[in-house]
Amino acid sequence: MTKDELSLLLYFESRAVDNGGTVDTRHMNDIDMEIAKKWNSDGFVEFGRVCFEDIEKARGKYTHWCYLSDEAFVLAHSERKARAGRVWEKKNFATTEELREVRV
DSSP: OOHHHHHHHHHHHHHHHHSTTEEOGGGOOHHHHHHHHHHHHHTSEEEEEOOHHHHHHTTTSOOEEEEEOHHHHHHHHHHHHHHHHHHHHTOSSOOHHHHHHHHO
């Protein structure tokens, strides 16, 4: 996957898990929209518009929705795990265990 695709996949995964699949397209650019449309056609991630009446209820904040396939969830989990490892390696704090090892 490209960097743009991974970024969009993680955005969709977070929206699916934390917001019932509602998507705020203000956080998406033209490339993201093209990727989302392709994924929808391929069945990788379902992506579509929320009905007008429900857009009004959400004050226009959520105009689209997404639903990830099993494959998309597996890839998202794999990337999240890899990202967590990269971020952990760059942490700017010491754990108590690390501090104890230095003192011994």
